[in-house]
Each structure stands twice: as structure tokens, then as C-alpha cells.
Amino acid sequence: MGFRSQWRKLSPKLQKEALWSVPLAMFIMVSAIGIIFGFNGLKPILKEYGVYASSCKPGEAQPCDHQTLKLNFILEFTTGILNTSAFFVGIFADVLGPRVSTTTGSIMWFTGCLMFYVFLESPLQFLLPYGYATIAVGGVLLYLTIMSLNGRYPLIAE
Secondary structure, eight states, rough: OOOOHHHSOOHHHHHHHHHHHHHHHHEEEEEEHHHHHHHHHHHHHHHHTTTTTGSTTTTSSSSSSHHHHHHHHHHHHHHHHHHHHHHHHHHHHHHHHHHHHHHHHHHHHHHHHHHHHHTTTSSGGGGHHHHHHHHHHHHHHHHHHTTTTGOOOOOHHH
């Protein structure tokens, strides 16, 4: 049985829902997880903003080695938190279900983005890794709950 014949078996309401939910899920996955794995694209922007520039010695060319090491620490810390929390996030998503997981992930992702924005241009730049890690854990919660869209449309998923 082909895709078209399976698609026709869906009610018009489910067809309409599938047409907007799949692109929306793809956008959420890219924006929630892509920000973490796209850190190399974000690093030049952070250097341009002068993040951790105060760690360079006076008269030293920027970006200095110490600044680059601190920026790399953000990614290393976040990756460690992400890998460590993945198991617990999966249990959380299984126990509480997709609605609570998505809501919690959205709140964590938004809070992480807000923390990252606030700490970016404040004297609290040492807290940037925590904001970035909050974005990562919230993104994993969103990713895991959205990844199961195939159960939503069982006729197409066969």
C-alpha cells in the first residue's frame, strides 16, 4: 500500500493537522537542538560581543587563548550535562508524558535563552555555561517528545 492511499485514509482533520505539525516539529527540533550542536557558528559571534574578553591581559590581542579556552568550556560543560541528563530526561518524558515534558522543556529552553541573554553583557558572564546547559536540557525534552510524531499518524507510520 502506497503513501497516497494511506494518506487518503486519514480524515481531513488529521490531514490538516499533519500538514502543519510536521514542519512545526522540524522547526522546533532544529531550533532547540541545533543551537547546541551549532556552537562553532556561535563562537565567533560571542568573541565579537567580547564575551570573556576581560580574561585577556591588558595589551594582549583579542581573542586571546584564555578567552578561547573559556568559550570552549561552555560547549564542553554543556555537552557533559547534555549526555549525563539524557537518561533522566528520557525517564521524565516516559513517566510524565509528552504534554508535561513539552511544557517543562519549553520553560527550560526559554529560561536558558533568557539566562544566556542576560549573562551575555553583564558581569555574571561566568554563569553563561549554566544558561547554555539549561537550553540543552530543555531542548532534549522538546526533542524527545516531538520525535514520536509517527505514533500520532498510525496509518502513515506502517
